[in-house]
Amino acid sequence: MDAQLLDDIKELLEKLHGLRDAVGLKSKQAEIVHLEKEMSVPGFWESGSQDKVIKKLKALKNAVEPIVEAEDALEDTVVLAELALSEGDEGAYEEARDEYYGLRKRVLQIETASLLRGPNDSRNCFIYIHAGAGGIDSCDWAQMLLRMYLRYCEARGFESDVIDILPQEEAGIKRAALHVRGGNAYGYLRSETGVHRLVRMSPFDVNRRRHTSFAAVEVMPEFDEQGEIEIEEKDIKIDTFRASGPGGQHVNVTDSAVRITHLPSGVVVQSQSQRSQFANRREAMSLLRSKLYILREARRQEELAKLYSDKGEIAWGNQIRSYVLHPYQLVKDHRTGEETSNVQSVLDGELEDFIDSYLRMKAG
Numbered sequence: 001m002d003a004q005l006l007d008d009i010k011e012l013l014e015k016l017h018g019l020r021d022a023v024g025l026k027s028k029q030a031e032i033v034h035l036e037k038e039m040s041v042p043g044f045w046e047s048g049s050q051d052k053v054i055k056k057l058k059a060l061k062n063a064v065e066p067i068v069e070a071e072d073a074l075e076d077t078v079v080l081a082e083l084a085l086s087e088g089d090e091g092a093y094e095e096a097r098d099e100y101y102g103l104r105k106r107v108l109q110i111e112t113a114s115l116l117r118g119p120n121d122s123r124n125c126f127i128y129i130h131a132g133a134g135g136i137d138s139c140d141w142a143q144m145l146l147r148m149y150l151r152y153c154e155a156r157g158f159e160s161d162v163i164d165i166l167p168q169e170e171a172g173i174k175r176a177a178l179h180v181r182g183g184n185a186y187g188y189l190r191s192e193t194g195v196h197r198l199v200r201m202s203p204f205d206v207n208r209r210r211h212t213s214f215a216a217v218e219v220m221p222e223f224d225e226q227g228e229i230e231i232e233e234k235d236i237k238i239d240t241f242r243a244s245g246p247g248g249q250h251v252n253v254t255d256s257a258v259r260i261t262h263l264p265s266g267v268v269v270q271s272q273s274q275r276s277q278f279a280n281r282r283e284a285m286s287l288l289r290s291k292l293y294i295l296r297e298a299r300r301q302e303e304l305a306k307l308y309s310d311k312g313e314i315a316w317g318n319q320i321r322s323y324v325l326h327p328y329q330l331v332k333d334h335r336t337g338e339e340t341s342n343v344q345s346v347l348d349g350e351l352e353d354f355i356d357s358y359l360r361m362k363a364g
Contacts, residue, residue, distance in 0.1 A: 001093045006081045009100050013074045016067065016107055023063060023114050032060050059122045062183035063113070070106050077103065108356070113184060115359040120221035121187030126290050127178040127219050131168070132195065134213035139172030141198045141213040144347060146176045149192070151349025158182030163273040163283055171204065177269075177287065179222075186221040191358035192351075193219045194320030201326045210326055214319065220290035229289040236288075237261040238281065243272035260284045267291050321354070323347070336361050 020026075035057045044050060077099045084092035116122070127149055131142040146162070153160040164177040180189065195216050202211035223229045243257040257272035258280040269291060271283040323343060324330045331346045331354075332339040338357040340346065346354075 001085060001088070001090065003085060005093070005097055005100065006078070006085060009074060009077050009081055009096070009103075012100070012104055012107055013071070013078065016071055016074060016110070019107075019110055019114055020067060023067070025064060025067060028060050028064050032057065032064065035060070059183065066106070066110050066113070070103060070110060073099070073106075074103055109352075112352075112356045112359055113187075115363045116184050116187035117363075118187060118190075121190075122184055123186045124179070124181040124222040125186035125189055125219055126163075126222060126287050127180060127189065127192070127217060129173070129176045129178070130216045130218075131172065131174050132214035132216055134211065136168065136170050136172065136204050137198075137202050137211045138213040138215055139168035139170075139174055140204070141172070141196075142174070142176065142215040143172040144198070145196060145215055145217065146173065146178065148347050148349055148351075149178060149180075149189075152351050153178075153180055153182070153349075155349055156182065156188070158185055161273055163271045163287070164269075177271075179273075179283065179287075186219065187359075188355055189219045190221075191355050192217045195318040197319040197322045199322065199324045199326065218294065220287075220294045222286055223289035223293060229292050231262070231285070231288065231292070235263050237263060240277060256280055258284045260288055262288060262292065265292065265295060267295065333357065 035053055038044065038053060039050075039057075044053075077096055080092055080099070081096040083089065084096055129142050129145050129149075131138040134141065146165075150160055150162075152158075159181040161179045162176060163179045164175070166174040166176070168174050195214055198213045198215075199210065200213075201208050205211060237260070239259045239261075241257050241259065256275060256277045257270065258277060259268065259270040260281075261268045267288065269284050269287045271280040271287065274280045274283060320335055321331065321333045323346070324332075325343060329341050329343045330339060331341075331343050333354050336354070336357040338354050340353065342350075
């Protein structure tokens with residue numbers, strides 16, 4: 001048994017104590033107490049402000065609880081390691097070691113979460129995927145990216161729904177929109193905005209030649225309050241249509257899908273995942289607010305303007321990340337330098353290292 005384990009556990013505990021100060025844990029705990037008192041006041045649930053308070057309380061608890069729980073677990077692990085070393089208990093030592101490795105991963109996640117300081121990081125988000133240059137291969141690549149983000153959301157504990165999808169006739173998709181709900185969803189996923197490049201032996205080429213495909217990903221914070229992004233009724237055109245799908249009993253037979261065109265900007269959004277026209281309209285309006293926000297920000301930031309400009313190509317020179325399946329295996333983020341040869345794990349949704357390195361780069 002190595003006494004270094006106890007030093008490592010104590011060092012990790014000190015690191016967590018430092019994170020308490022970095023995220024302002026005490027002030028957040030005081031605010032939680034204040035909000036819980038506010039919720040207990042008679043008439044609160046009829047006040048009209050309950051949704052904002054509940055949302056704020058949930059966000060605060062999401063920031064506080066992981067740190068408190070990890071601290072308690074680390075303190076218990078310190079005691080277990082001290083007992084194992086003093087009594088020569090091999091079983092207790094192995095248990096303490098396993099706890100340490102698990103907690104080290106949790107502290108890294110907490111450290112990453114502490115980097116989410118943007119004004120919209122705590123929001124839910126929409127992910128928009130567009131196939132780019134590369135024909136049918138790019139449509140297939142867009143579908144692979146959709147699967148990757150669905151897998152990431154599932155592993156992260158986020159709720160996700162495909163609210164719009166346009167299949168390509170032969171294979172893959174031309175575009176898709178994904179609605180993601182969960183603590184700091186936008187904060188984690190905003191790193192994915194940009195062009196993604198795939199290099200592989202094409203399954204659609206009878207000569208099995210190597211093809212390069214592109215798809216663009218846009219990640220937009222969700223705005224569900226009209227006061228944040230104003231949209232006037234006179235500025236929108238609403239069309240309804242029958243939702244498309246793979247066929248069978250689950251296809252809607254009514255015109256429940258909704259398409260909304262924002263006339264001043266030309267932005268078009270649609271939702272067809274819900275069974276009622278009202279629900280699809282509400283989801284489409286939320287997506288429109290998000291797109292208008294990004295469009296507004298793009299006018300201030302030239303690097304985002306390409307995503308909405310006709311001149312911005314989903315092709316060579318604009319990619320943020322490359323996924324190479326042939327002649328070697330490598331995923332590399334061109335902004336941070338983060339890379340891995342385990343391509344399949346990334347395509348299965350393991351994006352944590354890429355997201356972490358991006359957030360650290362931005363925070364630095």
